[in-house]
Amino acid sequence: MFKKIMSLYENSILYSERPLNVSEQYYIFFNQSEKQWLAIPKSNLTEKELNLLQILYEQVNIPSKHSGKWYEFLLVNGPLPTTSTESNYRIIQFHIKGHVEQDEIESALNGFFSDEVQYIWEDSQNGCVIEEKKQMSLSESELASISDTVESDLYVKISFYIGKLFPLSNQLPNQFRQEKEYFQFAKNHLSGSNIFTFEKVFLPLVAANLPGHIKEKLNKDFLEVFLEDPELYVTIKVFLENNLNASMTAKKLYVHRNTLQYRLDKFIDKTGVQLKDFYGAFTVFLAILLFEYDNLHK
Known part of the structure; x- marks a missing residue:
């Protein structure tokens, strides 16, 4: 079936294995029965055609080449994502409660974050934004405003954990995993806020233990x-x-x-x-x- 669909859209690409990186200008769909992936240029699809393909097939998100390196580094013990190790980085985790497409979330966040930040998705509800120190600009109150904007525009709730600034080193994945544990504790045990930091989580964590x-x-x-x-x-x-x-x-x-x-x-x-x-x-x-x-x- 994918071969027939491919013939309808110029510059489409068919894969027999999951592609490692694909241009952000493509939508990617997975055919479970045939174990194939089809990338179709976004400009070739109307909104109705996109909706139909999303019903028929699973739409998948393949990280860009650069964010893919960050994914491997932080989550699967990959090598350093860049040769420049003099910069410091902050990782802002987010959790989405509700259903929304990943590109919609990224589009919403792009209105606030620098264009140079990297997005990593662990699954359909959890991801993070990686900021280099020179890109950092948003405060805790501004992230709270972003959360309110996303909820009103996309009808989903989003919470953030603002990580500490760390140098790029082989210790960063461990530091990231520790912050993931803090965020998980906050999501499970703290209410009344959707913006978390170590300072906000620390005392409740002490009380619980x-x-x-x-x-x-x-x-x-x-x-x-x-x-x-x-x-x-x-x-x-x-x-x-x-x-x-x-x-x-x-x-x-x-x-x-x-x-x-x-x-x-x-x-x-x-x-x-x-x-x-x-x-x-x-x-x-x-x-x-x-x-x-x-x-x-x-």
């Missing part, structure tokens, strides 16, 4: 207070997340500052912990993270 006797101590000191007064729990959580800023906290909770102060004083009376003290605030925040983690796994 505390020794049993430490968990027991924190639960003994704070669990009853949290369960007895959920409103008080939310107030303290928002207060700590907003850097102990009373005005910002009152605004977020839609309460008067006097009401906020009353709740803070109530918590201090019940626990004896001073929230304005760094060590007290840190201890309470760790207890909150443990409380959330335990509730998620009940």
